[in-house]
Every structure is written in C-alpha cells, then in structure tokens.
Amino acid sequence: MEHSLYLILLFPLAGFLINGLLLGRLNKKLISLIGCGSVGLAFLWGLKTFFNLLAVPETERIFNEVLFTWIPSGIFKVDFGLMFDPLSAVMVLVVSGVGFLIHVYSVGYMHDDPGYGRYFTYLNLFVFSMLTLVLADNYLLMFVGWEGVGLCSYLLIGFWFEKQSASDAGKKAFIVNRIGDFGFLLGLFIIFWQVGSLDFAVVFKQAPLVFAAGGTLITAATLLLFVGATGKSAQIPLYVWLPDAMEGPTPVSALIHAATMVTAGVYMIARSNVLYMMAPTTLAVVAIVGCATALMAATIALTQNDIKRVLAYSTVSQLGYMFVACGVAAFAAGIFHLMTHAFFKALLFLGAGSVIHALAGQQDMRFMGGLKRPMKTTFITFLFATLAIAGIPGLSGFFSKDEILWKSFSSDYGSPVIWAIALFTALLTAFYMFRLIFLTFYGEPRMDEHAKHHLHESPKMMTVPLVILAVLSIVGGWVGIPHVLGGGNHFEKFLEPVMGKMTTGATGGHALTSAGHDTATELVFMIGSVLLILAAIYAAYYLYLKNITVVGRIRQRLSGLYKVLYNKYYIDEIYGAIIVRPLINGSLFLWKIIDVMLIDGIANGVAALIGYISSDVRGMQTGNMRTYVTVFLGGAIILMGYFILR
C-alpha cells in the first residue's frame, strides 16, 4: 500500500456516491465542486504516483497493489488488484487530466440543465470506471471497468432521454457494445482455459509457453479480444454507434466518445501486446480493419453537415489510425497517438460545444460561418486543434501521426499499401477539418438575424479548459519527437518496459535509423506528407472559401458518389435490412406464433380441458356434510367387506 493507488479510484467513486445519493439536495455550486474536485484530486494523486514511478529505475517501474481477493473459487482466483506501470500511467493521466478539464468545462456548458446533479454523478462514475479499466491488473477487473464505461456511455448518450433520438442512440450504443463485449468474454475464456489465470503478469509470462506462436488458439483468442475492441473503439463492423452517440451533451462526446472511453480498445490491445505479437494473422486483421475504418470514416466526414458528426467520423477515423499502429506492432505509436488525439479531439469537441452554445443549439454548419470575430478564443484554440489533427509540423498530431505513417511503412508487419491508404486518409483528414473551419468560422454568417444578435463568447469556465487543451495540443507531442528530427522519442522509451524492446527494435527506432538511407527515407516521407497535407488544406480553402460555386458543380458531377458518402455508405440501412429487421421479424414470430399461440395455447388448452371435465364431476360436491359422511361410511363398509370376505 505504499503508493495508495486505490486513492486514484476512491476520489471519483466518492464524488459519484455523494452526488448520486444526495441527488437534488445539493446546490449547483456544491455539485460542481464535488464533481470537478474529485477528478482533480484523482489527477493530482495520479501525477504524484507518476513522479514516484519516474523516480525508480526503468526495470522496476511497476507498482502493484492488491486490495482484496475478489473471487476465490478453486483454481479460479481473481484479486481486486491495481497496477501502475508506464502504460497505466499514461492512461491515468490522460483520463483524469482531460477528464478534469472537461468537468470544469461542463460547469459552464450544462449550467442551465435541470439534470445538472445527475450529469455530474454519471460523469464521475465514468471516470471511476475508466480508471478501474486502466489500473486493473487482470483481465476480469479490466472487464468490470470495460462494462462500467459502457454503462456510463449509455446513460450519458441518453442523458436527454425525453428526446426519442437520444434514447434510441443510447440503446444502439449499448447493444452494439454488447456484441463486442461478447467477443471479449469469449477471448477471456480461451485465455483462462489455456493459461489458468487472468492476471496480466501470469498470462503474459505463461503465454509463450502455453500457446504455439501463430497457432489457432492464440489467433482465436486475440481475434475475439479484438472483436471487443472494435465494439468499444468503434471500428468496422461495429462503429455504427459512435456517430449516433453525438446525441449526448457535447462535453460527454468530448470526454467519452473522443478522448477516453473509445480508446479503451487500443489500450487493451497495447496492454496485450505480448499475445498479439504471437499472432501475426490477428495483427494483419487489426491493421487492415484499422486502415479500412480510417479511410471509410474520413470519406464520410467529407460530406457531413452536422459539426459534431464530422468530428465523430473524424474520431472513428483517428481510432482507425491507432489500430493501424497496433496492427503493425507499433503499440507505443498507437498509445502516443491516443494521447495526442485525446488532447486535440477533446479540444475540437469542446470548441464545437462552445460554438453550439453560442448558437443556442444549432449544429448544422450550413447555418454557421463568420464566427471568427465574435468568438476569438474558441476560434484560435479550435484552429490549433485542427492544425494538430491535420499534422502540421511542430504540433502534437504531427509527431504521433507521422510516427504511425512511418511505422506502417517500415515495420516488419507494415506494408506500402497500408501506408498509402493511411497517408491518403491523412490528406482527407486535413481537407475535411479545414472544410469545417472554413464553414464555421470564415465566410459570411449564415445564421438568422435573431441568432446573430445572440452570438457571444463562452464564459471563462469554458474557455479556460479550451486554452489549456490548446497548449497541450501543441506541446503534447514534444515528448515523442523522433530521432530523425533530433528528438529522443522519450515517450516510446518510457513505454518500453510494457511494450518490450521488440517493438522498437523491429520498427524504425534504433535499428533502422542507424542505417543512413532509412533516415533519409523517413525524412523524405515526412516532408512529402507535410507538403501533401498543405495541398489538401489549400484545396479546402479554394473550394469552401474562395470559389464556393465549384463545390456545387463537383457535387453534381459526382452526385452518385456524393449521395453514397452523404448517406454513410448506407451502412445503417444495410445493418437494418440484414440484421435488425430479421431479428425483429424473428422475435415477432417467436412472440406471436410460438409464445402466444403455441406455448400459451398449450397452457390454456390444458386448463380448459380440466375445466371442462370438472364441470361435470363437480356435481358430486354437494357441500352437504351429511352426504359426505354417508359416502364415507359406504366406502368404509366396502373396504371392510373387502378385507373380511377376501
């Protein structure tokens, strides 16, 4: 207990309990204080533990803490154990740090909402679950956090449950996640069946002895775990819930559906890197799925008009990037991008929330424009986040994205095809993000007169978190500057105890940079991609600001393609037709035919038959006691006669 890791969990849990049990009995000030304070304290304690971690030598950088034995059942023993190693440290700091900023922002954003206390209760529960997920030292406890964040996601998407679309979106998210969780559980079963334990330490140590590398079992286990990851992290085929999740309050989208929860899948795969390294087939699947998702979501984002939907598809696309990194065995790069993405995507969402707040709920970019002047702080911070996500050199997104691009090319598991698609996606990302900027902040204001008068910059409570996140979006990448640019890539080195030397050895890093031409190649790639991204930004500028009529003409020329993209490849409709409809029809059949007609028919039929028979027989029951006695006597005499005369 020397590090008191449990305190990191205890603060948000206490906040959840206090706010939840005293719901509606506290005033708003106190609710905000408890809600934000608990997460802030968790962050501070995480920070303190992080420095403790840095103080010990690299090989000993893991703090374990078993609070109690949770399930003692024969050979199946699970502890409520916490673990703080470099990977957990990064996740804890991101979750509680970004979480704290978003809590503060929410104080301003949700100020007039009648469900204020409920909102902070859910949010604290979410932070608690997410921290459980990242601090767990075994798969089962991780699964508890995994389900907990799913529950909070459901509760917060459907926060405005009086709106039909919001409650539907909540249900969709929950059900789609359940499908993924099923795969996750099956994966755990295989691991437990083979290894006999779910502790990370035991599993990762035993796995190479128990599983044959590249064998069926390890491939199946890792694939099933990946199914869980596709559900939580919104990858093909289970990504459909994330865009709908934008029905929730915008800070929720920022915290849960951009910065933290959706990255749980990436975290889980990075955590299980030992297993994934043993299953090259799975790695290939992960890379391909990530790649396909990144491209598909980016193309959809090109045509959407809802500001939050563009960001939602962008999130799906960026998550695809992280999976590409994991798929080419560059787990550290994936986590690096996870961190920088948490900064700039949270900022983008909060900025979008600020815009929506100013426009009194308007989310359609066609009715925005010209917001640069009235909303200076929002605009500047938003611009930095956009530059970061587009991959402009010097900002955080550049380093992490470039790392992934380079590794997808140079890694033993990478391939030029994946690299090319990832690069193309990066161009699309730059294009649609600047489309968003130009439509929202530049050009002529397109909102109605009434809304124009109400335009105002958001209160301090909201802009301060924006500024802090903007700073993080800029400097957040500096911890991982690659060797070619003279950096030390400290981030990757920091994660080495978890990810193993293997990743760095095989992918770029020391081994490859020592060879001269690879440094040159990496530099050429870097410069090339930056130039292409600048071109994409110029294209967005040309099409959406300078020469607006061209867009219409292109749209007409490619109306078929545009329609497909605008309707998101009709994926929702396809799922509806091949999965949801048959399920509903099947259920209707089971209900109307099997249940009502067959099962109820049998039960009611038996009852009716008995009733029919009894209606004749019951004449014997006269209710007259003397009759009964006579019959009784007659029976006794007959019995007696039988025994005597026998």
Add this chain to the structure above:
Amino acid sequence: MIPITHYLILSAMLFAIGVTGVIISRNLIIMFMSIEVMLNAANLAIIAFSRSLNLMDGHVFVFLVMAVAAAEAAVGLAIIINLFRNRESINADTFSLMKR
C-alpha cells in the same frame, strides 16, 4: 366373567348409533355428540381387547384417544360457536358454501 363378545356387541351398537346420529341429524351439536359416541365405542372395543389379551397397550391407546377427543371437543365447539355467531344457525345444511 363377561365374555369379550358382549363388549364388542355393545361397542358395535354404540358405533352404529353414533354413525346414524351423524347421518340423520342436522344439528351440529348432536352430530358432534354422535362423533364422541363413536369415539367412545372404539375406546370400549380397544379396552375390551386389552383386558382379554392381558396387554397394557390398549390402555395407552385409549388414553391417547381420550386426550385427542378432549382437544377435538375444544376445537370443535369453538368452531361451532363461531359458526353460530356468524350465521345464527347450527344447522349443518346451511353450511354448504362449496356448492354453488
């Protein structure tokens, strides 16, 4: 010494009287008394056998039956009193609720 058959005949007669009483009477009290007669007829038969066979078992049985009869009398009379309070009648034929 009186032979056992005499006792048995008396017992059978008492029993028959009891049965007849239960069947033909409508008055609950009479029916109740008839049941007591039947019980005592049985007691008599048991005690007669016990005496003629020189066994003590019968005595024990009879004590048991008497104890049960006493308890049954208490409960039965309580039921009858309650029935009377509710229905102002102790006519067995009026209590035929099971027949609709």
